[in-house]
Amino acid sequence: MAGSFFRLIFLISLFFCPQMGMKAQEVMLEMDSHNSVITKKAGLNHKSFGYLFFDYEVYAFKSATDLDVVAFKSRNFSIGYKRIFRLTDIYSVGGSLSFLNDSYTIRQGASKTFPASQTHESERVLTYNLSGEFYNRFILKKDYDHLGIYFDLGVYGSFAAGSRHLMFDTVTDPGLQGKTQELKVKGLKYIEPFTGGLSFRLGLNRIAVVVHHRLSNWLKPSYGFAQPPKTSVGLELSIY
Numbered sequence: 001m002a003g004s005f006f007r008l009i010f011l012i013s014l015f016f017c018p019q020m021g022m023k024a025q026e027v028m029l030e031m032d033s034h035n036s037v038i039t040k041k042a043g044l045n046h047k048s049f050g051y052l053f054f055d056y057e058v059y060a061f062k063s064a065t066d067l068d069v070v071a072f073k074s075r076n077f078s079i080g081y082k083r084i085f086r087l088t089d090i091y092s093v094g095g096s097l098s099f100l101n102d103s104y105t106i107r108q109g110a111s112k113t114f115p116a117s118q119t120h121e122s123e124r125v126l127t128y129n130l131s132g133e134f135y136n137r138f139i140l141k142k143d144y145d146h147l148g149i150y151f152d153l154g155v156y157g158s159f160a161a162g163s164r165h166l167m168f169d170t171v172t173d174p175g176l177q178g179k180t181q182e183l184k185v186k187g188l189k190y191i192e193p194f195t196g197g198l199s200f201r202l203g204l205n206r207i208a209v210v211v212h213h214r215l216s217n218w219l220k221p222s223y224g225f226a227q228p229p230k231t232s233v234g235l236e237l238s239i240y
Contacts, residue, residue, distance in 0.1 A: 044145065044240060050083040053096070055210055057234030059104070067114055067219075067228040073105040076212075076232055078131060092137040100129040100158055102218075104228045114225050115190065120167045121180070127191060129158040133199055143205070147238060152201035156212065160195070163188040190223040192216065201236065208236040 044051075059074040080098025087093065103126035106112070108119045115125065135154025142148050165185040197214040214230040 044147075047086050048084065049240075050081060051238055051240035052080070053082055053098075053236055053238050054079050055098075055234065055236040057210060057212065057232035059229040059232050061231050061233075062229040065226060066230075067104070067226040068107045068109075068111065069228055070105040070107050071229075074103060074229065075234075076100060076102040080131070082238075084137065089142065090139040092139070094135050094137055094152070094154075096133045096135075098131045098133075100131040102127045102129060102158075115165060115188075120169050122168045124164075124166045125188070125191075126164050126166070127160040128162040128164075129160050129195075131156060131158040133157075135199060135201070146205040147203060147240075148205065150201075150203050150208075152199065152203070152208075154199045154201075155196065156199050157194065157196040160191055160193050162186070163191045190220050190225065192218055192220055197230070203236070203238070206238045206240075208238070210234055210236045 054077070056077045057075060058072045059069065059076075060071050062069065062071060078098040078100040080096050082094055082096040084092050084094045103124055106114060106123040106125065108121075108123065112119055133154050133156040135152045138151045138153075140149040140151060163186070165188055167183040167185075169181050169183075171179055171181045195214055195216045195218055197212060197216065200211040200213075201208045203209075211231065211233050218228050219225045
């Protein structure tokens with residue numbers, strides 16, 4: 001009798017153990033499926049989220065008709081806040097507000113004409129801007145804990161809240177303390193107060209390659225100056 005009882009228990013266990021394993025696999029599969037879709041209403045890379053960013057770009061490309069500036073030493077950087085609104089799993093719209101510093105290092109030489117023919121040890125013209133951007137974001141690879149791989153195409157506009165013309169020269173008078181002298185001119189009349197253009201961005205999580213192309217004039221055409229380079233390229237760091 002005891003042997004028959006144990007054989008019955010063994011047969012029952014053979015029948016129920018696979019069923020229990022299959023049930024456990026169904027629960028795990030359901031959990032994985034649940035986690036693989038967007039279910040939260042807010043948070044990183046869900047329906048709506050925001051984050052800080054820092055952007056540094058250089059003007060590396062110029063044509064023969066552009067203002068004669070020093071490539072790579074002419075640059076811009078910005079810091080600000082972005083907000084993303086997801087419309088589908090692969091498409092979102094976004095906007096940003098930022099502080100933007102735009103700066104061109106003027107090449108010194110006999111042919112120098114901007115903003116005057118006088119030469120210096122070094123010379124820069126820059127603006128301090130409040131900038132806004134609206135863009136379309138296309139998700140190339142989804143990652144719900146990070147930004148994933150994405151491509152942005154947008155437009156931007158900037159308002160020049162301040163402008164500076166900085167001139168640096170070596171001090172030769174031994175009676176003066178220090179080795180360099182800086183002359184600063186504020187409120188430049190030949191700077192356009194509003195500029196705008198196109199923006200492109202290809203990102204992987206926290207790092208993105210960024211290109212901005214200005215469509216408007218940076219200098220007022222009425223002054224007769226050549227325009228500085230329009231295209232800047234650099235990197236953006238997302239902080240979240």
